[in-house]
Amino acid sequence: MVKTENIEKAYETAKARYAELGVDTDKALAQLKNIKLSIHCWQGDDIHGFLNPNQELTGGIGVSGDYPGIARTPDELTADLHEGLSLIPGKHKVQLHTLYAVTDKKKDFNEIGPEDFKYWVDWAKEEQIGLDMNPTFFSHPKVKHNFTLASPEKEIRDYWIQVGKKSREISNYFGQELGQKSINNFWIPDGFKDNPIDKQTPRLRLLESLDEIFAKKYDENNTIEAVEGKLFGTGIESYTVGSHLFYNNYAISRGKLWTIDAGHWHPTEDVSDKFSAFMPFGKGLMLHVSRPVRWDSDHVVILDDALSRITRTLVRDNELSKTNIGLDFFDATIDRVAAWVIGARATQKALLQAMLAPIAALKKAELNYDFTTRLAVTEELKSYPFGAVWDEFCLQNGTPVGTDWLENIHQYEKDVLFKRN
Template sequence: MNKKELVQKSYEIAKERYAALGVDVETSLNKLQDLSVSIHCWQADDVTGFENLGNIGGGGIQATGNYPGKARNIDELRTDIEKVLTLVAGKKHRLNLHEIYGDFGNKIVDRDQVDASHFTSWMQWGQEKGIKLDFNSTSFGHPKSGDLTLANPDKSIRDFWIEHTKRCRAIAEEMGKFQNDPCIMNLWVHDGSKDLTVNRYLYRSLLEKSLDEIFDIKYKNMKDCIESKLFGIALESYTVGSHDFYLGYGAKKQKMVTLDMGHFHLSESVADKISSLLLFTPEIMLHVSRPVRWDSDHVVLLNDETTELAKEIVRADALNKVHIGLDFFDASINRIGAYVVGIRATQKAFLQALLEPTVKLREYEANGQYFERLALLEETKGLPWNAVWDYFCFKNNIAVGEDYITEVQQYEKEVTSKR
C-alpha cells in the first residue's frame, strides 16, 4: 500500500471514529480550509526591514542567531514567502507587513514621511499572488525611538510618532481599498521604563491623548488593533501600554485588542482572555507565538497553550471575530523551516479544536455530568486527529507529514545558501 492509499484509509477510519462522537469531519475540514493565517514578514529577515535610515535596533526587539541565508531585499523576502506558501495548506493566508518593509528604493524616507506609494509594489504583488495584506506601524529601531514614543513628554518626539502612525493608518486604508478586503493595522509601541518611575499616570495619559489624535480619522477599508505588552528588553519595570490600559481603551473606544501569547506572565492563560474580550470589544487580533521564560518569540509549536487558545475560539463560535496572526522570529535555524513548523502547528491546533465533540461535552456539562465531561476531554487527546491532518495536507497537494523537511532542505541548497 503506497502513502496515498495509507492516508486515505487512515482518514476513513478516523472519520468513522469521530462520527461516533457526533463530529462531522468534512465540515471541520471545510472550516480549516477557510482559516486565514496572517503570516508575519519579519521571520524571513530577522526584523531588519528595508529602510535606508540605518536601523539601530532596540525598542524591545531582538532576533538572536546568525543562521545563513536570510532575505536581504524585497525580492528575496517575497520569494521566501512564496516558497513557504507551497508548504502549507489553505489558500486564504495573508501577509503581515511592518512599515520598515516598504519599497523605498534607494531613497531615504523617514517614518513621518512614509505613504502608500512606498507599498504600491507590495499591493500589486499581493494581488498577483492572491495574498491579502495586513500592516503595522514601527516604533522601534529609530534614532527617535528611545524609551518613549507616543507617550513621550517631549511634544516634538511625540508628534513625530503620531504623524508616523497616522500615515500607517492611511497606508492600511489604501491597502484595504486596493485588495477589497479590510487591512488590519496593528499598533504596538515599546514605551516604558527600565527602572522605577513615579510618572505612570502621566505617560499613560499622554498615550491616551496620542491614540485619540491618531484615531480621529475614520476609515472604511482598514481595522485598527492595539497591542499590549508585559515588558520590553531594557524596559523591564514599567510598560505604558499594558494589557489593562489597552483593554480599557479598546472597550471604551470599541477598538480591536491584540493578544500576543508572549506578552503576558508565563502563568497567565491567553485562552482564558478570549471569552472576556469578545463580550466587550468588537473583534480580537491574535499574535500566536511561544514564549520561553520571557517574551522570546520562539517558533510556534503544537503545545497546550496553542491548542487551548484554538479551542476557546472554536467553542465560542468566534472564528469570524478572531483574526489569527503569527509573531515569532528565530535567526538560529532555517528561517523557511521555522515558518512552516509554526504555521502548521497553528493549523493543527485549530484542527484539533474543530474536531472536538463540543455538543456532547456541553450536554454533559449542562446535565452536571462532570466525570463524563472530564473523561471525554481526556479521551479526545488520543483521537486520530493526525490522520485527518495528513488527509488535509494531501487534499491540498502539499507535503504530508515530515516530507516537507526535504523540500526545505532543497530550497536551502538551491536558493538561500547562495545569498
C-alpha cells in the same frame, strides 16, 4: 514520500471513528480551510526591513542565531514567503511593518505612504493573499529614552503620530486593493527601566496621541486598528505605558480590536482565559501567536498545551468570526522559511484538533453537571486519529504531507538560500 492511497485509507478510518462521537470531519476540514492566518514577514530577515537595514534593533527586540540565507532585499523576502506559503495549506495573509516599505529614494518613517507599498500589493495580488499592517515604533533614533507616543516631548510625539496616521493610509490601501480587511496593529515600546514617580501622565499622553491618530474615519471593510499591550520589556522592566489593562479599556471605549500576544503575559497566565472575558464587551481580537519559553522570547510556535488552549477556546466559544490570528516569532538559529511552515502548520493543527470534538454534546453534559463525561471524553479525544485528518487536509490543499515538506526546504536551501552567503 507518503503515498496518497495510504492517506486516503487512514482518513476514512479516522472519519468513521470521529463519526461515532458525532463529529463530522469533512465539516471540520471545510471550516479550517476558511481560516486565514496572518504570517509575519519579519521572520525572514530578522526584523531589519529595507528603510534602515543597518539600524540597531531597539524596543526590547532581539534575534538570536545566524543561520545562512537571510533575506536582504524585497525580492529575496517575497521569494522566501512564496516558498513558505506554498507549504502551508490554504490561502493566508502576510503582516508588514513600516520599515518594509520599498522606495526609490530615501524616506523617513513618517514619510512612508501607500505608494511605498505598491511592490507588496502587486505581489499579494499574484499570490492571491491579503496584507496586514504594523506601524514601526522601534529601531529609529526618535525612540528617545524608550518613548514614542507617550514622550514628554511634543516634537517626538508629533513625529510618531504622523507615523501612525501614515500606517492607517497604508492599511486602508491594502484593503481597497486586495478586497480583504487589513488589520493595523499598534504596539509601542514606551516605559521606564526603573520606578517612575508619575505613572498617569504618560498614559494620558498616549491616550491623546492615539485619539489624534485615529481621528480620521476609514471604512472598516478596508481596515481596522488593533492595540497591543505588554507586561514589560527589556529597558522598561519597571513600568510599561501601554499595559494590558490600558489597551483593554482603550479597545472597548474606542471600538478597536484588542491584540493579545501570547508572549506578552506572565509565563504562568493562560491567555486563552482572557478571550471570553473580553468578547462580551469588545469588538474583536487580534492574536499574535508566539511561544514564550522565557517570557516573550518569541520561539517558533509548536503544537504545545498553550497553543491548544488558545485554539480550543476560540472554537468551543465560537469566537473565530471575531478573531484574527497572526503569528509573531523570530528565530535565526534554524531555517527561516522552515520556521514559518512549522509555526503556521502547528497553529492549523491545533485549530483542527479543537474542531474535532463533540462540542455541543460536551456543553450539554457540562450544563447537566455531568463532569465525569466531560473529563472522560476530552481525555479519550487525545488519542483519536487526528493526524490522519490533518494529512487529508494537506492532501486536499495540494501541500506536502507529513515531513515531505522538508524536502522542499532542503532543495530551496541548496538552490537559493545557501547561495546568498
